[in-house]
Amino acid sequence: MREGYTVAVVGAGLVGERLVAELRRREFPLKELRVLARSARRAVLAGETFEVGVAEPDAFEGVDFAFFAGTEGEKGAAVQLAREAIDRGAIVIDNGSDFRLDPQVPLVVPEVNSEALNDHRGLIANANCSTIQMVVTLAPLIREFGVRKVVVSTYQAVSGSGRSGVEALEDGRADVYPKTIAGNAIPLIGGVGEDGYTTEETKMREESRKILSLPELEVHATAVRIPVHTGHSESVYAETEERVSLSEVVEALQDAPGVVFCGNAGDFPTPLEVAGEPGTYVGRIRVEGNSITYWCVADNLLKGAATNAVQIAEALVGARV
Numbered sequence: 001m002r003e004g005y006t007v008a009v010v011g012a013g014l015v016g017e018r019l020v021a022e023l024r025r026r027e028f029p030l031k032e033l034r035v036l037a038r039s040a041r042r043a044v045l046a047g048e049t050f051e052v053g054v055a056e057p058d059a060f061e062g063v064d065f066a067f068f069a070g071t072e073g074e075k076g077a078a079v080q081l082a083r084e085a086i087d088r089g090a091i092v093i094d095n096g097s098d099f100r101l102d103p104q105v106p107l108v109v110p111e112v113n114s115e116a117l118n119d120h121r122g123l124i125a126n127a128n129c130s131t132i133q134m135v136v137t138l139a140p141l142i143r144e145f146g147v148r149k150v151v152v153s154t155y156q157a158v159s160g161s162g163r164s165g166v167e168a169l170e171d172g173r174a175d176v177y178p179k180t181i182a183g184n185a186i187p188l189i190g191g192v193g194e195d196g197y198t199t200e201e202t203k204m205r206e207e208s209r210k211i212l213s214l215p216e217l218e219v220h221a222t223a224v225r226i227p228v229h230t231g232h233s234e235s236v237y238a239e240t241e242e243r244v245s246l247s248e249v250v251e252a253l254q255d256a257p258g259v260v261f262c263g264n265a266g267d268f269p270t271p272l273e274v275a276g277e278p279g280t281y282v283g284r285i286r287v288e289g290n291s292i293t294y295w296c297v298a299d300n301l302l303k304g305a306a307t308n309a310v311q312i313a314e315a316l317v318g319a320r321v
Ligand SMILES: NC(=O)c1ccc[n+]([C@@H]2O[C@H](COP(=O)([O-])OP(=O)(O)OC[C@H]3O[C@@H](n4cnc5c(N)ncnc54)[C@H](OP(=O)(O)O)[C@@H]3O)[C@@H](O)[C@H]2O)c1
Pocket: 010, 011, 012, 013, 014, 015, 016, 036, 037, 038, 039, 055, 068, 069, 070, 071, 072, 075, 076, 077, 080, 095, 096, 097, 127, 128, 129, 159, 160, 161, 162, 163, 164, 300, 301, 304, 305
């Protein structure tokens, strides 16, 4: 591990700000921290004032790690600039979905598959927020009991859509969701594919299969946006290979890295309590025969994005995860 690394954060939105906060809170060894966005300006992120630079190829000169948290797609920051950053010597950790399913790009949740980092070629993808908290809780169950089928319903916060999602809830901005979000629940996140699943639901299936190295795993997701500011919740049903007991499941989850066990009877985490915390919280565990059902909550901007991304960089430099 070197004494300090030059780090660029691309994007000064909700995830960009949490990246700055997590790099500082986790004491990532920094020599220099740059923030880049579409336009140059002075901005305060996580209580720190930055001269935000324009995200353009030369802005990556001398950068060791570039965390991308701009928008996705052809005109997005990662598609436009990740290769430029890599060519200048940076390791790119991308929060968007553009490269997650590329077979040459490791998709990493450090508690689950940090070994995938061994094969990286300069670009590493951070998984979808709903997927991360689900695989953190599924991995110990898969290791202990084998899991053949997962049914999950999500209750996703508006900050998962970035600043515009928060504006839709707080200011009634009308162009973000297909229906009013305040006082509502919208079971449609992303576009609908030919099979009827939305892009968010398909991400949960395909990304989980890749991270868990289980290409045949059945994952049936229903992704729902609810009027919560921050913190995604999930009701997860996992069907195991073997019959299991409640005490075995509790033990597996209690010992699992990244999982905060909240109890198994009437004990449960909520997004309001978990927002601002880096872990994945589990409660309301029920077990019957081959069936495990539980409730899990994580901060979508932290474990669902910034914390996971910084953990990836920590694993690469040999610091803590
Ligand atoms: N929110 C979540 O829970 C979450 C979780 C996991 C992953 N992600 C992913 O993380 C990324 C950022 O999400 P967010 O919630 O932070 O969004 P956001 O609040 O809308 O912020 C987006 C930021 O990206 C910048 N940006 C957009 N296009 C850019 C470009 N071409 N070059 C440089 N910067 C660009 C914007 O710059 P300006 O300020 O200059 O306009 C803005 O600062 C997205 O890909 C999202 O899918 C989000």
